[in-house]
Amino acid sequence: MSASDLPLDTALPIDEISRARLESDGLRLALVDAHDQDAYESWFRVESRGFHDGEPTPEHIAWRRTFPFDGNRVTGVFDDTIANPHAPVATTVCWPAELTVPGGRSVSSWAVSGVSVAPTHRRRGIARALMEAELRTASALGQPVAMLTVSESTLYGRYGYSPAALARDVTVVTKRARWTGPQPTGRVHFLTAEQLREVGHEIVERVRLRTPGQISYSGLLWERQLGFSPSDQHAKRLRFIRYDDADGTPQGFAVYRLVENADDFTQHELVLQTLVAATTDAYAGLWRFLIEMDLVAKVSAHLRPVDESLRWMLDDFRAVQVSEFDHLWVRVLDVAAALSARTYARADRIVLKVTDPLGFADGTWLLDVSASGSATVTPSDEPADATLSVNALGSLYLGGATAHHLAATGALTGDAERLDGLFRSPVEPYLSIWF
Ligand SMILES: CC(C)(COP(=O)(O)OP(=O)(O)OC[C@H]1O[C@@H](n2cnc3c(N)ncnc32)[C@H](O)[C@@H]1OP(=O)(O)O)[C@@H](O)C(=O)NCCC(=O)NCCS
Known part of the structure; x- marks a missing residue:
């Protein structure tokens, strides 16, 4: 594809330094036209394989293609000597997103994602060529910052990235966790994923600028949270709740699923996928609802904030166990x-x-x-x-x-x-x- 086919803000030609470096190794660095069905499908299959996901089904590929790729810069590295030369041997996709910074403001930031190199081509400098190319491209586009979330903490320091926001996995032993926090004044409603689609995203956007590290997102990244991805093994078990304040205004939502304990029906686990609250009242209302669920012995939540208030709202501080990890690299x-x-x-x-x-x-x-x-x-x-x-x-x-x-x-x-x-x-x- 030609660079002019990309939306203006990311329409830069491929980086010349990395192109030449890879060419000297018999490889071709190229932009991938996400609107070209075959080219995108090949790219996506390789990216999925790179992260050890299953082979995407036609339904999954069709779903991916429903999202506009405007502003996304999809890149591949090709080896014309392999059995299937149309499939890249390395992938990445980047786009500009707003990153919240201290002071309730945001800065445009180059989101780097989908970095994968085929196991047949690993450790010969392909990822380095891709990563450096993306930094030069971001810089040429005037992006002040680049950012990513990582599969391994050992990969990106060498390119100048560093952990900027940590996160926690949280486990609550609900039998020990008597609620002593604020009494919620609103109420919880069950919804369908469809019903949450619009109002949930509106709440995400309402709170985005309050917390440094949050980024602007919609489309695929949002719909994935609602279980719309055909590859989501848990989609059928997801439950969606919305919290409305005493005036009936939606102020928060959560997405969770239950994992059955077939040996003991009082020992189910509630896995919290997402909880977003615009007020302390909504935060308390949602957490209390989840913790007091009958037949549940444990609530586990991935990717929660470091300063989660929950422990302070329970009579047993030790009912909540946390483990911390690096999450957003800047x-x-x-x-x-x-x-x-x-x-x-x-x-x-x-x-x-x-x-x-x-x-x-x-x-x-x-x-x-x-x-x-x-x-x-x-x-x-x-x-x-x-x-x-x-x-x-x-x-x-x-x-x-x-x-x-x-x-x-x-x-x-x-x-x-x-x-x-x-x-x-x-x-x-x-x-x-x-x-
Ligand atoms: C991680 C991955 C992209 C690396 O690709 P690669 O082409 O083999 O990497 P390179 O050969 O360009 O290596 C670049 C540097 O990273 C280092 N490196 C590569 N993989 C590493 C790993 N898993 N752990 C630590 N260092 C690693 C190399 O030693 C090299 O170091 P140096 O240049 O400072 O001497 C590839 O192994 C992969 O696709 N992994 C699975 C998917 C994944 O985890 N992607 C990252 C998503 S955030």
Whole structure:
């Protein structure tokens, strides 16, 4: 396809440096036209195989094709010597999305997804060529930041990404968990997935700018949460609830399913897939409803925020067990644009030296923060107050990581306490989806 067939904002030709590097290895880096049925199907089959998913059914492929790919940049690496040369040997898809930053604002960010390399072609530098190409493309498109969620924590640090928002898996032993939190004033309704489609997304959008780390999403990523994907093994068991406040206004929703314990009907497990609340009342109303479900011994929830209030709403703190992991990884590309997009906790004037082996963020920058918390960021030749790697900057960016941890690793030198006073966010960063 030609670059002009892509929507304007992502219509750049393939990256020349990575194209030449792969060509010297007998490989071809190319854009994939997502509107070309055969080309997209081949790409999607390889991506699914790369993540060890089952072979997509015609129904699944047809479903994927119902989503507009405008703004998506779908890329493949091809090897014309393999048995099926129409199928790529490596995949990725990227698009611009809004990333919430501290201060209730957002910054345009290059979402990188679907990175896979066929096992027949692994460890010969294909992923590196793809990842570096995407960073150069994002930079050429003026994207201040790139971001991804990862299958393995060991893959992306080498390209300047770093964990910026953590998440937790939560297990609640419901028999120990007597509700002592606020008494909800509204009510819970059961809905169908169809009924939740519009109102649920409206609530997601209503709260998006409150939490650094959340991203704008719709289409496939949203509908997948509602079990509309034909590959969703659990779709038939999903339950959908909406919480309306005392005035009847929808303020939250949850999606869950039950896993039966055939040996003991009082020991079912409730698996919470999604819970989004726009008010504390809705948060309490939804959680209480789930925890007090009859015949359930355990509620487990994946991908919950680090600052979940739930434990404080139960009489037995230890009824809730958590395990924490890295979730959203951020890579700063344009220091001035990225740092001026967010707000800071206090006024200051600080010079930061950023080191970036790939060159995008390399330089010394004056961060001049006004009393309102807004910053102007300009290149500077003053002596640096702090020096940090681009990875450390990515971790600090959303206000979740602390500078003193980064200083302890050697990724940052200088006045860590002062940096924490500036960068820490009153709201812990959190991203509620995989992409
Ligand atoms: C992860 C994956 C994309 C790597 O592809 P690849 O083409 O083999 O990677 P490359 O040969 O370009 O390696 C690039 C670098 O990453 C390192 N690397 C690759 N895979 C790694 C792994 N699983 N763990 C740690 N390091 C890894 C390489 O050693 C190399 O390091 P260096 O360049 O700094 O010396 C590929 O193995 C894959 O498709 N895995 C399954 C799907 C997946 O997990 N995708 C990532 C989704 S977030």
